Amino acid sequence: MxxxxxxxxxxxxxxxxxxxxxxxxxxxxxxxxxxxxxxxADFSEKPPRVGKTPGSPLLAPYADLIDSWLSEDRRCWFKQRHSAKKVYDRLVEERGFEGSYSTVRRYVKCRRTELAAGLDSREAQGFLLLDWLPGECQVDFGQADFRVRGVLIRGHFLVVMFPHSNVGLAQVFWGGAAECVCQGLGDVFEFLGGVPLRAVFDSATEVGRRISAQVVTSELFRRFAAHYGLDYSFAKPCFGNEKGSVENKVGALRRNLFVLIPQFFDARGYNKSLLEACLKASDGKPHYRKGATEPELFEDDRAALSPLPASPFACVTWLTRKCDKQGGFRAGGNHPYSAGPEMASREVAVAMGAFDVAVVGLGGEVVTEYPREWGDAPTDSADPALQLRLLCARPGG
Known part of the structure; x- marks a missing residue:
């Protein structure tokens, strides 16, 4: 030029x-x-190219492939997304690309901006207000501090929220595993006397793991859903309107019920009173949109529930563990438990529940039970009483 x-x-x-x-x-x-x-004929200055993806004959055959990588990146943690260098390296290694890195870098920079702008424009248009039928619910976890036996512990609380009435029910746990989700749901169902028509979960809950576009559910939850006849689905990533009601309710219950910090001795006992406290928080409260009170609309939710099965579901995951020479084994992470010296080098069955770990011997008898430990730090739950018989037989050690 x-x-x-x-x-x-x-x-x-x-x-x-x-x-x-x-x-x-x-x-x-x-x-x-x-x-x-x-x-x-015309020598007027042309407007500059702003935000336009630079074209390249060498890069054109790979444009759709690069776009798919960048689109998939939006589902990943921002620290683990494709850089321009990574895109270039993959094109060279996987597709034999012969162009320059600078060509790829310019394309990735502009295309990433265009994709982000497209997402922002969709969000600026707003979301449709979803209509929830009576008896449908949303499920999610929140976190809050609790003082248990004088010790401050940060725990999880499961919220089952009915968007039709805006009533939410909470249960406190120390972890977010599938056993906790199933236990919390089961306790809520038993309290209400029925099963919701459908439950919508965040894919971050432990009942399922999202792998690309597919959600793989845990075996325990599949058994739970079959037992109660529960229909369920998972909210799509980046579509907050599908579970916005329960996220708002998580914050509302935390502010209204967990300030000041609750103090209790046993979480299971506290959970029974918590269900009543959740209903009391909605007493006389008008619905934000429907012109009726939340308790009145909640009666519609309760009337739409399906009947409970004849017996409750056992919300435990069964494992088998080989004990060491002291009768110890590990389960649920880096957490050692003991079946006692009598079970040394033997295999035991272990029932992992939301609050307890039960050890079952060869004859089906419960050898011992422990409170379930949570977190990444190693713990020691050995029961000294299990070693008394061995101490009597070998007082010298």
Missing amino acids: IGVDKIDDIRRLGRSGENVASIVRDTGVSEPTVRKYLRK
Whole structure:
């Protein structure tokens, strides 16, 4: 591309009657270029290219592939997304790309901006208000501090929220495993005397793991859903309107019921009173949109529930563990438990529940039970009483 001064010289010589060959000799510009600028009618400055994806013949066959990588990145943690260098390396290694890194870098930079702008424009248009039928619920976890036996512990609380009435029920646990979700749901169902028509879960709950576009549910939850005849689905990532009601209720219950910090001795006993406290929090409260009170609308929810099965579901995951020479084993992470010296080098069955760990011997008898330990830090739950018989037989150690 030549400068404006050179173009002006070409145009001036053309106006003075010089032929093309003469202009080429005088300006040192090629003949096609001279003819181009002699014919050109409009020399107005063009607007700059802003936000346009730069084109490249070498890159064009791979544009859709790069777009798919960048789109998939939006589901990943921001620290684990494709850099331009990673895109270039993958194109070279997997597709034999022969273009330059700078071409890929310019494309990725502009395309990533365009994809983000497209998402922002969809969000700016707002979301449709979803209509929830009586008896449908949303389920999610929140966190709060609790003082248990004088010790401050940060725990989880499961919230089952009915969007039709805006009533939410909570249960406190020390972890977010599938056993806790099933136990909390089962306790809520038994309290209400029925099973919701449908439950919508966040994929972050332990009942399922989202792998790309597919959610894989845990075996315990599949058994739980079959037992109660519960229909369920998972909210889509980045679609907050599908579970916004329960997220708002998580914050509301935390502010209204867990400030000041609750103090209790046993979580299971506290959970029984918590269900009544959740209902009391809605007493006389008008629904934010429907012109009726939340308890009145909640009666519609309760009337729509399906009947309970004949017996409650056992919310435990069964494991088998080989004990060491002291009768110890590990379960639920880096947490050692003991079946006692009598079970040394033997295999035991272990029932992992939301609050307890039960050890079952060869004959089906319960050898011992422990409170379930949570967290990443190692713990020790050995029961000294299990070693009394061995101490009596071997008082010297």
